[in-house]
Amino acid sequence: MAANGGVPGQDFPNPLAGNPKYQTVRELGAGSFGIVQLAINKQTGEQVAVKFLPRGPDKVTKHVERELRSHSSFCHPHVVLFKEVFLTQSHLAIVMEFCSGGDLFQYVRDRGPLREDEARRFLQQLVIGLDYCHRMGVVNRDIKLENALLDRNKRLLKITDFGYAKTAADSLPKSEVGTPNYAAPEVISGIRRTYDGTKADVWSCGVMLYIMLFHVYPFERPDDPPGPRGFAKVLERTQNVDYRIPSNPRISSACRDFLSHLLVADPDQRLSTAAIMEHPWFCQGLPPGVKSLNDECLRLKPSMEQQQRTDEEIARVVREAMVLPNQMGGPPHARHASLASKSTSGSSELENYDPVFEEAYEAETTRGGDHHHRHQHKHGP
Numbered sequence: 589m590a591a592n593g594g595v596p597g598q599d600f601p602n603p604l605a606g607n608p609k610y611q612t613v614r615e616l617g618a619g620s621f622g623i624v625q626l627a628i629n630k631q632t633g634e635q636v637a638v639k640f641l642p643r644g645p646d647k648v649t650k651h652v653e654r655e656l657r658s659h660s661s662f663c664h665p666h667v668v669l670f671k672e673v674f675l676t677q678s679h680l681a682i683v684m685e686f687c688s689g690g691d692l693f694q695y696v697r698d699r700g701p702l703r704e705d706e707a708r709r710f711l712q713q714l715v716i717g718l719d720y721c722h723r724m725g726v727v728n729r730d731i732k733l734e735n736a737l738l739d740r741n742k743r744l745l746k747i748t749d750f751g752y753a754k755t756a757a758d759s760l761p762k763s764e765v766g767t768p769n770y771a772a773p774e775v776i777s778g779i780r781r782t783y784d785g786t787k788a789d790v791w792s793c794g795v796m797l798y799i800m801l802f803h804v805y806p807f808e809r810p811d812d813p814p815g816p817r818g819f820a821k822v823l824e825r826t827q828n829v830d831y832r833i834p835s836n837p838r839i840s841s842a843c844r845d846f847l848s849h850l851l852v853a854d855p856d857q858r859l860s861t862a863a864i865m866e867h868p869w870f871c872q873g874l875p876p877g878v879k880s881l882n883d884e885c886l887r888l889k890p891s892m893e894q895q896q897r898t899d900e901e902i903a904r905v906v907r908e909a910m911v912l913p914n915q916m917g918g919p920p921h922a923r924h925a926s927l928a929s930k931s932t933s934g935s936s937e938l939e940n941y942d943p944v945f946e947e948a949y950e951a952e953t954t955r956g957g958d959h960h961h962r963h964q965h966k967h968g969p
């Protein structure tokens with residue numbers, strides 16, 4: 589921490605300086621919208637991640653409001669838990685569950701291709717989390733390795749970043765969003781004025797699985813030219829579904845079949861998350877009870893009145909955050925406009941859920957085998 593209480597490398601004072609509830613531990617990273625800090629809740633000792641968006645109309649937009657609305661309605665073991673949002677003098681602060689194991693991109697980058705059963709375990713968790721979001725009426729549209737965070741044991745996966753998410757009520761997505769390497773053909777082509785965002789998310793899951801298995805992007809080639817020409821080739825191959833299955837590391841025919849049902853050009857022919865959950869490759873080693881987890885989580889959904897109150901509160905905080913503090917003439921420091929804190933407590937089934945996948949991993953590890961192949965590829969993560 590800089591001497592002035594500021595964040596090293598940042599030209600503004602630490603937004604949490606003097607905050608009565610949270611204290612900064614360290615910076616976790618920066619995204620395109622703002623920085624993320626690890627902080628500690630001084631009252632409970634709990635570690636949390638706090639994302640800061642600079643106040644003012646440039647960074648705090650209606651998209652932020654939508655992200656917060658979606659995120660605040662979720663309560664699921666494979667979705668990073670939203671805790672609260674508040675205003676500081678300079679920033680809108682979004683408090684989330686802290687995932688100390690880094691993201692799946694770093695994990696795959698450090699290990700090389702994952703063993704098929706390890707890749708499947710991550711994919712299972714991703715799809716279960718995603719199916720829940722879809723059933724809550726939200727498509728993510730930015731599914732990628734970087735947005736899958738891991739717990740301290742690097743076993744449990746949690747989806748994060750709903751910056752591009754759309755609710756079903758917002759109508760089907762029309763804009764081209766997401767990350768090019770993970771974008772579905774119908775998103776790239778723009779031929780359909782609208783597309784089914786749930787199926788675009790499924791395509792991105794297919795890309796993620798491919799990268800986990802082979803440590804390279806499916807539609808890139810090592811001899812692609814750099815810059816826009818290489819980029820254009822990736823888009824062209826995506827639209828032609830022109831990918832190859834490397835012979836090394838060898839994958840099972842069931843896995844190959846599974847992948848070929850995710851990376852399908854026609855979204856109507858592509859598996860839905862519900863159909864994925866019936867595929868034999870996906871079901872292998874799936875801990876018992878996991879398939880009914882989403883029904884349980886959906887039962888915990890806030891009531892319409894509750895969610896309406898939360899949405900109104902979010903709208904109020906976001907409206908205030910859009911105005912620069914010196915234009916408000918309001919209180920000078922850390923105006924705490926927070927929502928009630930959330931946790932998964934109250935549902936014993938959810939509280940007991942995390943060990944389910946952990947135990948499944950343990951069983952798998954005991955069964956043996958070298959967990960991590962270490963093939964090096966030129967253009968992988």
Ligand SMILES: Nc1ncnc2c1ncn2[C@@H]1O[C@H](COP(=O)(O)OP(=O)(O)OP(=O)(O)O)[C@@H](O)[C@H]1O
Pocket residue numbers: 616617618619620621622623624637639668684685686687688690691734735737748749751
């Ligand atoms: N809940 C969290 N727990 C632990 N680390 C987190 C958490 N949320 C974000 N991070 C880390 O903070 C960094 C910035 O995250 P953020 O979501 O702002 O940006 P991003 O997803 O990398 O980029 P962008 O927002 O441009 O897509 C990332 O390295 C991410 O791993």
